Amino acid sequence: MASSSSSCDATGVPFTLLGALITAGPAAWPACVGDGRAFLRDYARRGTNALLWAGLLSVTWVLLLRVAAMLRLWALGSRIPGPRALLADPGLAAVLRDGGDITGWWPFLSPPYSLFILTGFGSVGWVQLVGFLSKLHGRYGPVVRLWVGPSQLLVSVIDPTLVKEVLTKAEDKLPLTGRTYNLACGKLGLFVSLFQKVKSTRDSLKIFLNEKLTVGAGQSSFKIIDAVLNRINTIMSKDFMDTRSFSQHMAFNIIGATLLGDAFFDWSDAAAYEELLMLVAKDGCFWASYAIPPFWRPSYRRYRTLCAKLKILTESVIRKSRQNSSLNHFDQRSCLKSEGTDPNTHVLDNIMASHCLHGAAGGPLNSEEEIFGNIMGLMLHGISASANLIGNILTRLVLFPELQDQLHAEIVSVCNESSKLEVDDLLRMQVLLATVCESARLLPAGPLLQRCSLKHDLRLGSGITVPARSILVVPLHLVQMDASVWGDDADQFNPHRFLKKDVDIGEILGAPKGSNRINIFSECAKTESFLPFGSGSRECVGQKFVVLAISMLIASLLRSYEVQPHPSLSKEMGTAVDSSHLHLPNPKIILTKRRI
Numbered sequence: 252m253a254s255s256s257s258s259c260d261a262t263g264v265p266f267t268l269l270g271a272l273i274t275a276g277p278a279a280w281p282a283c284v285g286d287g288r289a290f291l292r293d294y295a296r297r298g299t300n301a302l303l304w305a306g307l308l309s310v311t312w313v314l315l316l317r318v319a320a321m322l323r324l325w326a327l328g329s330r331i332p333g334p335r336a337l338l339a340d341p342g343l344a345a346v347l348r349d350g351g352d353i354t355g356w357w358p359f360l361s362p363p364y365s366l367f368i369l370t371g372f373g374s375v376g377w378v379q380l381v382g383f384l385s386k387l388h389g390r391y392g393p394v395v396r397l398w399v400g401p402s403q404l405l406v407s408v409i410d411p412t413l414v415k416e417v418l419t420k421a422e423d424k425l426p427l428t429g430r431t432y433n434l435a436c437g438k439l440g441l442f443v444s445l446f447q448k449v450k451s452t453r454d455s456l457k458i459f460l461n462e463k464l465t466v467g468a469g470q471s472s473f474k475i476i477d478a479v480l481n482r483i484n485t486i487m488s489k490d491f492m493d494t495r496s497f498s499q500h501m502a503f504n505i506i507g508a509t510l511l512g513d514a515f516f517d518w519s520d521a522a523a524y525e526e527l528l529m530l531v532a533k534d535g536c537f538w539a540s541y542a543i544p545p546f547w548r549p550s551y552r553r554y555r556t557l558c559a560k561l562k563i564l565t566e567s568v569i570r571k572s573r574q575n576s577s578l579n580h581f582d583q584r585s586c587l588k589s590e591g592t593d594p595n596t597h598v599l600d601n602i603m604a605s606h607c608l609h610g611a612a613g614g615p616l617n618s619e620e621e622i623f624g625n626i627m628g629l630m631l632h633g634i635s636a637s638a639n640l641i642g643n644i645l646t647r648l649v650l651f652p653e654l655q656d657q658l659h660a661e662i663v664s665v666c667n668e669s670s671k672l673e674v675d676d677l678l679r680m681q682v683l684l685a686t687v688c689e690s691a692r693l694l695p696a697g698p699l700l701q702r703c704s705l706k707h708d709l710r711l712g713s714g715i716t717v718p719a720r721s722i723l724v725v726p727l728h729l730v731q732m733d734a735s736v737w738g739d740d741a742d743q744f745n746p747h748r749f750l751k752k753d754v755d756i757g758e759i760l761g762a763p764k765g766s767n768r769i770n771i772f773s774e775c776a777k778t779e780s781f782l783p784f785g786s787g788s789r790e791c792v793g794q795k796f797v798v799l800a801i802s803m804l805i806a807s808l809l810r811s812y813e814v815q816p817h818p819s820l821s822k823e824m825g826t827a828v829d830s831s832h833l834h835l836p837n838p839k840i841i842l843t844k845r846r847i
């Protein structure tokens with residue numbers, strides 16, 4: 252016997268709500284189907300089922316994609332030499348616990364996911380990390396893989412040719428780098444992961460910074476250094492100062508005045524800004540390392556408040572700087588005017604101007620917010636990294652008084668007493684440039700260059716394929732202290748190696764190849780192992796500017812002052828330098844005016 256439901260002819264009943272609306276309605280349906288309310292209930296049930304199925308299918312699809320990506324990562328990753336197991340090294344646990352710092356700006360993943368958060372100014376974390384990678388490279392060769400999580404592959408490269416290839420081919424930064432700067436500076440177009448996003452801003456910034464020091468033009472004295480040095484007399488009213496704070500203060504003034512123009516010098520909030528900036532730089536990487544911002548932690552909220560204050564101050568100095576600038580606001584004039592960039596304006600206008608051009612070419616205009624963010628990011632990175640290098644050089648000068656004498660003699664011989672120092676003079680100061688380079692070689696601003704290729708696998712010439720989204724690192728300290736390249740004394744401070752061994756920093760200085768003035772660097776045999784400013788698509792945009800600016804600062808300083816250790820410290824100085832040179836003391840120094 253047929254059941255009542257099977258005898259019900261429901262074919263006339265519409266399947267969808269739309270269908271129901273355009274038919275004559277429930278009145279036209281067979282009685283066994285029920286009234287309109289029953290239809291809606293049935294419709295809701297069917298709809299919910301469909302949605303659940305769709306959700307289930309999408310989640311399954313995403314999971315399958317993830318699993319497939321993970322299997323692919325495992326398959327490709329396992330072909331790269333390296334330890335088999337997931338990372339379980341007790342030594343690195345200590346590194347994990349260390350705090351992070353934008354100066355190092357080699358941020359990694361975080362508690363609880365992370366491998367390590369690296370600190371600036373030569374922390375213990377550096378030593379452990381470098382030691383660990385050194386062991387791995389010793390065992391597995393120049394390319395080593397390290398599983399830092401089931402779906403996270405770190406690949407470390409130290410072979411100079413492969414390093415160059417990696418830094419050129421892999422154009423993206425780790426997303427965490429961008430997050431760190433985003434957290435501190437808000438929206439910004441520099442330092443973020445995707446190369447395509449940073450490219451145009453990088454280009455205009457490069458032009459601006461390079462034109463600040465027109466190398467080889469013969470007539471450009473570096474006014475900012477004069478202004479900075481004028482401040483030394485005020486600072487010297489104190490008995491002594493520690494190298495770190497002095498270097499930070501010098502770097503702050505040089506970078507601040509370069510980016511923001513003269514307005515920076517008579518800015519009443521400068522001291523507060525400097526303090527705030529360093530606080531924000533110190534903790535940025537740590538907080539950004541959380542996958543979900545820890546809003547519930549009061550210390551995190553305090554950090555956000557500091558960032559907000561810094562942002563307000565940055566905006567106020569930028570406004571002040573704009574008022575001072577000859578180009579008051581970015582307008583059509585500035586767009587038309589600046590195909591190249593005008594070195595007399597400040598960087599803000601140039602970045603804006605370049606984006607006007609960009610806009611004319613169809614690209615999006617930078618928002619004001621992004622421009623403020625860029626300037627803030629540059630201040631954070633530029634000041635921290637420059638302070639590190641200046642401090643390193645000053646410490647070496649204190650440690651090696653005979654080098655200081657040699658530098659002074661060189662400075663005096665290159666420029667006569669009354670003349671102003673010019674950039675051209677600097678290019679003749681070979682020992683000075685070599686000292687800057689050697690200091691940068693031995694103590695880079697961060698221990699690792701980091702890259703990733705977000706979208707594509709990376710096929711290296713050596714036949715190795717690095718899967719997309721792997722973390723690629725170049726341990727600078729291992730590369731720059733490689734005895735097979737730099738000789739047995741690779742870990743010793745010896746600026747003269749740059750004179751003898753012909754490392755080409757001509758490119759950094761932007762001088763023509765073979766130029767007489769810098770022929771010390773005319774051959775490039777070791778260049779690929781000298782990477783304090785990185786290399787390739789994401790290399791430091793400020794390198795030429797900063798090498799010359801710091802050389803100018805040191806030359807101007809040594810011309811008028813002798814840098815001496817404070818008497819209370821001089822005895823311990825000799826032993827304070829750790830053999831790996833990853834730790835430098837922070838000596839108290841006295842600047843004694845030279846008798847002319």
Ligand code: HEM
Pocket residue numbers: 418441442443449453456506629632633634636637638640695696700701783784785786787788789790791792793794797
């Ligand atoms: C001694 C001082 C400095 C050091 C040691 C330094 C070092 C570095 C390093 C290692 C990188 C990454 C390179 C790579 O991954 O290949 C970098 C990137 C960069 N640096 Fe510097 N830097 C210094 C000063 C400056 C200054 C003064 C500025 C500008 C005011 C600057 C602007 C940049 C920019 C824009 C990038 C690239 C960001 C990107 O591509 O997203 N740097 N720097």
